[in-house]
Amino acid sequence: GGGPRPPLPPLSAFVGRTAELALLRAALVDAVARRPRVVQVEGPAGMGKTALIERFLADPGTEHRPTVLRAGGDEAETLLAYGVVEQLARAAGLDPAAVTGATGTLDDPVTVGTRLLQLFDRDDDAVVVVVVDDAHWADRPSLSALLFALRRLVVDEVLVVIGVRDAITGLPEGLRRVVGGQQGTAIALSGLAEPELRDLAAQLGAPLSPVAARR
Secondary structure: OOOOOOOOOOOOOOOOOHHHHHHHHHHHHHHHOOOOEEEEEEOOOOOOHHHHHHHHHHOOOOOOOOEEEEEEOOHHHOOOOOHHHHHHHHHOOOOOHHHHOOOOOOOOHHHHHHHHHHHHOOOOOOOEEEEEEOHHHOOHHHHHHHHHHHOOOOOOOEEEEEEEOOHHHHOOHHHHHHHHOOOEEEEEOOOOOHHHHHHHHHHOOOOOOHHHHHO
16 A cells, blocks of 8 residues: 555665776776786675676776676586586687587686687677676686686786685685786775765665664
8 A cells, every 4th residue: 555666776776996996997908908907806795796897897987898708606506517618608609519628528628728718819809808707606627727718818908807705715726826916906895985885875765874874
């Protein structure tokens, strides 16, 4: 009763993360200039890793519109060999078997990594953004192949964004070294500040008092 209900607030509300967005956009500028970059976005569940990545992809801050190849790990598919690589292949419009090998006779990570590298090096001169979200659930063969490709990026127009809860336990040591190297950047997300929380709550139609936001 009581008349029609108001429409639900949009789910795309986004506030804050100015510095983090700036880091992602700067990495894209480097990639456009043929300086490949790898950015790790780290934070606990619910901290806004995916929301940050989505906002960056929606507004990359440059006139260059990237080609986005996206994949995500899933807890139920951790043991599915090359599950993440298959997603990247499909995002590029390819038959996954052309990258991973025929069903039942999957190729080794070095071979698959070589094909990934070819997948990232496109013929249309478009900068490529490769997103692997929830990488802590990605299958190990995919991560090994991805590592092989990343270590061989030299003058490629490629930006790789990896979302992970805990880089120490969620990523192989080799990937952690890449993120910590010259081509890598790590973004550790923490909670929003009080003004940002109040802004977000207002956008979602549930205003918070200063006391409630501090709490």
